[in-house]
Amino acid sequence: MSGFGIYIHWPFCRSKCPYCDFASRAEKNFDFQAWKTAYAQSLKSYASRTENKQVSSIFFGGGTPSLMNEELVSFVIETIYSLWKTKEDIEISLEANPCSIDLEKMRALKKAGINRLSVGVQALNDKDLKFLGRLHTVEQALETIKNAKQVFPLVSADFIYGRPDQSLQDWRVELEKILELNLKHLSLYQLTIEEGTVFYKKGVQPPEEELAADLFELTDRLTYQAGLERYEVSNHAVKGDECRHNLLYWQGGEWLGVGPAAHGRFTQDGLFYATAQDKNPAVWLNNQMAEEIVLESKEKAEELIFMALRTREGIDRKTFFNVIGKDPEAFMDTGTLQDYQTDGFLICDQNGIRTTAKGLMILNALCRTLLI
Ligand SMILES: C[S@@+](CC[C@H](N)C(=O)[O-])C[C@H]1O[C@@H](n2cnc3c(N)ncnc32)[C@H](O)[C@@H]1O
Numbered sequence: 001m002s003g004f005g006i007y008i009h010w011p012f013c014r015s016k017c018p019y020c021d022f023a024s025r026a027e028k029n030f031d032f033q034a035w036k037t038a039y040a041q042s043l044k045s046y047a048s049r050t051e052n053k054q055v056s057s058i059f060f061g062g063g064t065p066s067l068m069n070e071e072l073v074s075f076v077i078e079t080i081y082s083l084w085k086t087k088e089d090i091e092i093s094l095e096a097n098p099c100s101i102d103l104e105k106m107r108a109l110k111k112a113g114i115n116r117l118s119v120g121v122q123a124l125n126d127k128d129l130k131f132l133g134r135l136h137t138v139e140q141a142l143e144t145i146k147n148a149k150q151v152f153p154l155v156s157a158d159f160i161y162g163r164p165d166q167s168l169q170d171w172r173v174e175l176e177k178i179l180e181l182n183l184k185h186l187s188l189y190q191l192t193i194e195e196g197t198v199f200y201k202k203g204v205q206p207p208e209e210e211l212a213a214d215l216f217e218l219t220d221r222l223t224y225q226a227g228l229e230r231y232e233v234s235n236h237a238v239k240g241d242e243c244r245h246n247l248l249y250w251q252g253g254e255w256l257g258v259g260p261a262a263h264g265r266f267t268q269d270g271l272f273y274a275t276a277q278d279k280n281p282a283v284w285l286n287n288q289m290a291e292e293i294v295l296e297s298k299e300k301a302e303e304l305i306f307m308a309l310r311t312r313e314g315i316d317r318k319t320f321f322n323v324i325g326k327d328p329e330a331f332m333d334t335g336t337l338q339d340y341q342t343d344g345f346l347i348c349d350q351n352g353i354r355t356t357a358k359g360l361m362i363l364n365a366l367c368r369t370l371l372i
C-alpha cells in the first residue's frame, strides 16, 4: 500500500486512566505558543527530507489531542499544507475524549480541517466507566457521539471489553447498544494489563483464555451482522471507511512521527528510516530530539509481516515485493507456515498470506514462531 502520513502526538490528558500505558500524562496548563513552535520546527526538519512525497493522511493522536486548542490544530495543518503537496481526499483524524470537546469545538476543528473524529468512550455503563477511571458519564459520551455525527463525515468510537466481571452476555447487551449508534467505524479493544499501570499494580486480571476467545468471536459476529467488517485485530468498519492512516502502519506505508514519543518510518534516497522522538514532553518541547536508525531489509520485512498479519488483507505479495524485493516466504520457516495453513490459522495463496479469525487469536505466538 502506498501512502504517506503524518502522525502528531499530543502527550497530555485530563487525568491518567488506570489501564493506559500510552505516552500520556495528566496536565492542565499548556503553553500553546511553545507547542506551535516545536511542531513547526520538527515538521520543517522532515520536510526538507521528504518534500517530494504527497501527504495522504494526518493523525492527531495521544494522549488526548482534543485538549489542544483549535488554533494549534489549525496551525499544524496549515504548516503541513505549506510544506508538502497533499492528496485531494486527505484524511485528517483527531482523537477526542468526551470531557474535552463540545459542539462548538467540533465545529472549529472541522473548520481547521479535521474530517474524522475518533471518540474514546470505553464503556456504555457508568459503573464500568468509573472503574476505568473515566471522568465522563455514558450520557456525556452519547452526547459527544451525537454531536460528532452532525459535524464530521466520519466518526469512530473506542471501547474496551473483557473488563473484570463482564460476562459474555453483559458484553452482548452492551455491544448491541454500541451498534445502535450506527457508526461506520469502531475500535473494540480487549482489556490488556500493561506493566507499570495502576491496574497492573492492583493485580487486575484480563479475562481467562476461553472467555477472551468467546468475547472476540462474539464481537466479530455481531459487528459483521451490523455491516462492519473486522479489518484489523481490533478495528471494524463499513467497507471503504477504514482508517487510512492506521492502514499505513499495518500495510507498509510511510509516515512521519512528530511530537514526544512519536515513531516514524520513511524512505529517503533508497534507505528506510525508523525514527523515535524523545519521550519526555518538556525535553521534546525544548529540542525536538529524535533517535534515528536505518532499518536493514530483514528488520523491515519482519516488521511488515508482523503488522500486515494483523489486517484482513494480510501480506499483499506484490506490495511486499515492491517494498522488500523478495517474497514474504523468504523470511519464514516454510514447515511452520505449512503447519499453520493445515491447522487453519493462515491462508497462503498467489495474492499473499492472511490470518484467519482463529489465527488472529494467537497472533503474537504465530508471528514469533513463523519468522526465521
Ligand atoms: C489515545 S486513547 C483515545 C483518546 C482519548 N485519550 C480517550 O481515551 O478518550 C486510545 C485508546 O486505546 C485504548 N486502550 C488504551 N489502553 C488500553 C488497554 N490497556 N486495553 C485496551 N484498550 C486500551 C482505549 O480504548 C483508548 O480509547
Ligand code: SF4
Binding pocket: 012, 013, 014, 015, 016, 017, 020, 021, 022, 024, 062, 063, 064, 097, 120
Ligand atoms: S486512555 Fe486516553 S484519556 Fe485515558 S490516559 Fe490513555 S490516552 Fe489518556
